[in-house]
Amino acid sequence: MKITTIGIDLAKEVFQIHGVDEHGKAVLRKQLRRSEMAKYFVNLEPCLIGMEACGSSHYWARKLAEFGHTVKLMSPQFVKPYVKTNKHDRADAEAICEAVTRPNMRFVPIKNVEQQAMLSVHRARQGFVKARTAQANQIRGLLSEFGIVIPQGIQSISKRIPGILEDAENGLPEIMRRLLERLNDHLRELDRQVNELEWQIKLWHKESEASRRLEAIPGVGPITASAMVATVGNATEFKDSRQLAAWLGLVPKQHASGGKQLLLGISKRGDTYLRTLLIHGARAVIRIAEKKAEPGSWLCKLIARRNKNIAAVALANKNARVIWALLTQKATFHPDHTMATTEAAH
CATH class of the missing domain: 3.30.420.140 (YqgF/RNase H-like domain)
Known part of the structure; x- marks a missing residue:
């Protein structure tokens, strides 16, 4: 037996x-x-x-x-x-x-110990970011009950809180002022934790050759690059670039019957964290492309005929495919979309 x-x-x-x-x-x-x-x-x-x-x-x-x-x-x-x-x-x-x-x-793909450790840092940072946003919204909501409105954005809170605490004529009771100081201290501590974990991620990124190669892609920074390398490794578990994009949920859902195909919105399967990073990076590239990109470029043509959100997902899909090629072929990214292997570059 x-x-x-x-x-x-x-x-x-x-x-x-x-x-x-x-x-x-x-x-x-x-x-x-x-x-x-x-x-x-x-x-x-x-x-x-x-x-x-x-x-x-x-x-x-x-x-x-x-x-x-x-x-x-x-x-x-x-x-x-x-x-x-x-x-x-x-x-x-x-x-x-x-x-x-x-x-x-x-x-x-089975992750090694180093990948698992880096992903743990990413998850912890993500948790602190969510807690920081929740704390900022709580402060803004509590102050609105006293007729004090703070604009959106965490930086707006850090700028306005000292003045609100010093203003003796805004009608805030003493117990609310003490609470506001406590909540503001907590917000600053969460912000410090996020910055320290980002520093650790960037340090790991500088030591990883694969992560540094991905950073050359427009819309992919140290956070996204390190998260991709820590999650998919050398990406050889995916047979082609489309499979990686599909695993990230960046391809349309399909509904086919009787030879008729209907493409719906993106599937949103797979790792939500990676998909979010890629789409946010694509949005940043689109903002710059609207002002500086060449009119005849692929991205400008896409923006001209499609909604910006659709264009952001399309660019994220493209970046995911480029990431697969760079990781599997150990290649270097060039802005003109030509690729040369690392060995040839040396």
């Missing part, structure tokens, strides 16, 4: 294992506790292991790969159709075991 394929339903403490032989016959159904996982798989002959991409999946993928196993991660939405009965851990493990053997299955 040789186990060739195993599906693992990950959990916090109790893991469900489902294994099959070369004929697809189930030969292993087992529960393992977290403390037993490493000991069990280190003594198992190397085989194909499938897991859903979820919390701790990249850790276990790296761990099991060290024991000689071939590990594949899959998006849960691609595994769900293989669940044949009611949803429970055993059925999930069986579905994962079957899904990982499908020849047309799409797999998630």
Whole structure:
């Protein structure tokens, strides 16, 4: 009895294992506790292991790969159709075991420790940015109840708060002034945390050759470049540039029947954070292009016939495809869209 394929339903403490032989016959159904996982798989002959991409999946993928196993991660939405009965851990493990053997299955790139650490910095920064925006909106909302209106923008709050606190005739009670000082201190602390994490990201970006190459693309800065490299690595898991753009949710939804095709809005699948960074970068390029770009350029022609939001998504899609080419070919970006490999450049 040789186990060739195993599906693992990950959990916090109790893991469900489902294994099959070369004929697809189930030969292993087992529960393992977290403390037993490493000991069990280190003594198992190397085989194909499938897991859903979820919390701790990249850790276990790296761990099991060290024991000689071939590990594949899959998006849960691609595994769900293989669940044949009611949803429970055993059925999930069986579905994962079957899904990982499908020849047309799409797999998630396994991140190394360095990528995982940099993505953690990005997620922490994103959380601080959201908290900073929420704090700024709270301050603005509370002051509006006292007839004091502050324009939009975090910088407007930092400029106006000192004057509001010093103004003795604005009708603010003392308890509100003390609260306002506390909230403003919290806002400044969140701003400091964001700036420090941005500095860490830029430092990692300078040390990463792949990330520096991506920065040459208009609309891709250190934040976007480092996030892309940390997420997709060398991008070889994607067979072509369109697959990367589709994974980011930057391609239209399709609804086809009877030979008739209907293209809808973008799918918005995949990583929301990366898609947001690419679209924001594209918007910045469009603002500059309206003033300085050549009238006959591709972007200016696009802006002339399409809404700016549509143009921003189209440019983000294009940048995603360029990113795939630069990462897979280890090439250098040139503004005239010609590419030369790094080796040739040297």
